Amino acid sequence: MPVTLHIGPKNYSSWSLRPWLILRWAAIDFHENYIPLDQPGYGRGEIADVKSVSPGGTVPALNANGLVIWDSLAIAEWAAEQVPSLWPSEPEVRAEARAVTCEMHSSFAGLRRDLGMNIKRRCPHQHWQEDTQRDLRRVFEIWNGCRTRYASVGPWLLGERSIADAFYAPVATRLRTYSVPMEEQCRRYATTLLSDPDFLRWENECVTDVWDQSGLSVIDGLYR
Ligand SMILES: N[C@@H](CCC(=O)N[C@@H](CS)C(=O)NCC(=O)O)C(=O)O
Structure with a gap:
């Protein structure tokens, strides 16, 4: 292969x-x-x-x-x-797609620390420390800004599906897992990511690991 x-x-x-x-x-x-x-x-x-x-x-x-x-x-x-075509074809849109992708790749330490990806887990909304709240505000700022500008092009972050969407897919699962409240526009974008057929295939193949007595995976939060 x-x-x-x-x-x-x-x-x-x-x-x-x-x-x-x-x-x-x-x-x-x-x-x-x-x-x-x-x-x-x-x-x-x-x-x-x-x-x-x-x-x-x-x-x-x-x-x-x-x-x-x-x-x-x-x-x-x-x-x-x-x-x-994994990047937008318009140079200016492509530059913006790269900027939001690189920001996700290099930032958001609080979000990674406190909202570890655990696709199968669901837990109630909780109060996050300040740096995590700042990360969440910034994610929503990016999502709202892009979705407002590119709504007429399509449902993905920059309108058409691109690499940027793959980088924000794990964020959509974290927001769902930790019941983070979202405005309508962000909720709709998260739904677009979480209903993508390839994402659903990945989700379907998720296996939870070792569980402790309280029902949480003992390796929760290890993989950021
Ligand atoms: N910058 C890397 C980060 C990858 C990364 O941190 N992967 C974690 C798992 S999700 C890992 O392999 N950790 C192994 C270790 O820390 O020993 C990338 O974008 O691929």
Whole structure:
């Protein structure tokens, strides 16, 4: 098989979901290889099974005929070189799509820390600390701004579906898991992401891991 995407557990690995969606949307044929992350070395990029396929010690990692790419955004760019429609065709819209994608890739530490991706979990709304609240406000600012500007083009963040949507898909699952209240426009966009057929396929393949006595996964919050 020429292209292999190494991924972490589907219920928890937000980084893995992004390129997996992008390869599906691009109709690039790939084989997926699941690597359990609850192994010695986790959190330090030192899991032996991961290191053997990803020099940075993290998933996702892609192997395309021996070319190894070990970062979700770099994998997205590799896919876009073959399928340019993964980015918007208008240069100005494309620049905006890249900006919101890069912001998601490099920021939102509070959101990642407090609202760990756990696609199957549902819990009541709670009060988040200030940096997390700031992250949530910023996500909604991006979503509202883009959706207002591109509403007439289509239902995705920049109108037509793009790499930016794959980067915000894990956020939509986090908002659902933690019952975060949303304005109508943001709620509609989250619904667009969560009802995408490829996302539903991923969700359907989510398996929860070890459960403690209170019904929470003991590895909740480990994978940001
Ligand atoms: N910048 C990387 C981050 C990937 C990442 O942090 N992956 C986590 C799992 S979701 C991981 O592999 N962690 C292993 C470890 O920390 O040892 C990307 O975008 O691909």
